[in-house]
Amino acid sequence: MRKSFPAEDLARDGRFRRARMEDRFKDPRIERIASGNGRRGGKLTPDRPDAAHAARQMMHGIFVGEIQALEGAGRTVWDFDDTEAPFALKLDMARQCWDEARHTEISVKLGEHMGTEIGEFAETTFLYEASCNPDPVLRLTGVNRALEGLAIDVFNTMREFGEASGDPVLTFCEDWMLADEVTHVKMGSDWLRRLTEHDPERRQRALEFQRVVDKLFSFRGFRGEADENPVQLARTFRRMAGFNEAEIDEIAQASKETAS
Amino acid sequence: MNVTVDPPAFTVVDYDPGRIAAVAAEVAALAGLPDDVRIEVVVDEENPFGKTSTVVAGRSVTIAVEGGAFEDPQRLRQFSEATARLVLGRLLFRAADRLDPAFGDPPPDQELTPSQHTAWDAYAVGRYSRRGGVDGGEGRRRYAFRIRHGFSDAADRAFDRLWSASDLTWADIQAISAVT
Numbered sequence: 001m002r003k004s005f006p007a008e009d010l011a012r013d014g015r016f017r018r019a020r021m022e023d024r025f026k027d028p029r030i031e032r033i034a035s036g037n038g039r040r041g042g043k044l045t046p047d048r049p050d051a052a053h054a055a056r057q058m059m060h061g062i063f064v065g066e067i068q069a070l071e072g073a074g075r076t077v078w079d080f081d082d083t084e085a086p087f088a089l090k091l092d093m094a095r096q097c098w099d100e101a102r103h104t105e106i107s108v109k110l111g112e113h114m115g116t117e118i119g120e121f122a123e124t125t126f127l128y129e130a131s132c133n134p135d136p137v138l139r140l141t142g143v144n145r146a147l148e149g150l151a152i153d154v155f156n157t158m159r160e161f162g163e164a165s166g167d168p169v170l171t172f173c174e175d176w177m178l179a180d181e182v183t184h185v186k187m188g189s190d191w192l193r194r195l196t197e198h199d200p201e202r203r204q205r206a207l208e209f210q211r212v213v214d215k216l217f218s219f220r221g222f223r224g225e226a227d228e229n230p231v232q233l234a235r236t237f238r239r240m241a242g243f244n245e246a247e248i249d250e251i252a253q254a255s256k257e258t259a260s
Numbered sequence: 261m262n263v264t265v266d267p268p269a270f271t272v273v274d275y276d277p278g279r280i281a282a283v284a285a286e287v288a289a290l291a292g293l294p295d296d297v298r299i300e301v302v303v304d305e306e307n308p309f310g311k312t313s314t315v316v317a318g319r320s321v322t323i324a325v326e327g328g329a330f331e332d333p334q335r336l337r338q339f340s341e342a343t344a345r346l347v348l349g350r351l352l353f354r355a356a357d358r359l360d361p362a363f364g365d366p367p368p369d370q371e372l373t374p375s376q377h378t379a380w381d382a383y384a385v386g387r388y389s390r391r392g393g394v395d396g397g398e399g400r401r402r403y404a405f406r407i408r409h410g411f412s413d414a415a416d417r418a419f420d421r422l423w424s425a426s427d428l429t430w431a432d433i434q435a436i437s438a439v440t
Binding site: 017019023024027028029030032033041046047049050051052053055056057112113114115116119120121122165166167168169 | 272306307308309310311327333334335336337374377397398399400401402403404406407408410411
């Protein structure tokens with residue numbers, strides 16, 4: 001069985017359609033908004049006129065993200081031998097696969113609850129692409145600290161949206177998944193520390209990779225702490241996941257810089 | 261029916277004004293808008309969101325949409341006829357209500373509460389889906405209704421009444437909404 005599986009070969013049925021990240025980045029409408037010449041979507045609250053549509057779209061993004069997180073963690077179990085990645089790390093990734101598979105099923109049910117069809121919105125594979133790094137430490141840092149960190153922010157945003165709109169199903173499900181994401185981030189932080197204990201240069205490379213991924217996911221103000229950011233940075237849950245205050249401040253700052 | 265689309269040519273999105281005008285005319289006929297009504301569809305192609313508004317003045321209906329309202333959710337900046345039909349169906353059935361003296365006298369769109377908007381939308385899209393023989397996306401309409409009216413059995417019953425009704429007045433819509 002081959003190793004390091006490219007994103008183009010991920011298995012999807014006819015309901016799914018893929019969008020390229022570069023097309024999203026180059027969308028002139030997004031450029032215009034970023035330059036301050038257009039309305040921004042804003043924080044996801046029930047007060048938004050398009051609240052239902054925006055919530056459905058974000059939930060579908062979570063759904064495809066869960067599939068890719070499952071695929072990414074699964075690849076990490078397979079792609080490295082025990083000299084490259086300890087067996088205990090792969091055991092953690094196998095456990096994460098179990099979580100992501102369950103999240104995928106929960107997300108499908110939540111999509112039904114919100115009236116969304118599988119594949120209704122386009123899928124980008126950037127999340128999976130971040131999990132294709134050939135160095136297991138960089139892969140783990142990019143996925144478990146940057147992407148699963150984003151998942152904490154997204155799940156908390158959706159959980160708060162569920163609470164504000166009086167939706168007990170959404171609130172309950174997001175709260176459960178959020179708890180798992182905190183564990184996934186903590187796994188990434190723990191393994192980063194252990195695997196780079198005697199290799200500060202590798203740790204630095206991994207943290208730099210994480211910064212790049214974090215910046216991309218804060219693209220054009222998608223995430224931040226202002227009312228105009230659809231996804232809100234979840235400081236409390238990030239602290240629980242092992243991020244220190246300086247790291248959280250750095251993500252907040254990067255979000256501001258990438259907003260324009 | 262006299263339908264115009266502004267702008268007359270799109271440069272940011274891959275939309276065809278002629279196609280939009282044709283779809284609007286078909287849907288307007290389905291909604292029962294009289295032939296003497298003039299319809300103008302104004303598309304802000306530089307906006308990826310989907311906000312919409314309608315102004316009915318005399319025998320003229322002006323529909324303003326952000327470009328994302330007609331966009332294919334699977335293909336960036338590409339027109340989706342199915343999506344456009346649903347949006348125009350919702351707006352034009354509501355416009356037809358406003359032009360019907362028997363319907364009553366609802367406040368202008370900008371003065372409606374979000375709850376009133378979603379209730380009227382449910383009534384409009386339910387009729388459009390039955391008359392047009394298309395999938396009106398009942399699930400997503402129900403979800404939008406629940407966000408405004410509550411996740412409860414009473415709200416679901418109110419939605420079912422609005423979705424399946426054909427001859428409601430503005431007072432009926434308000435009364436059904438009031439029980440949630």
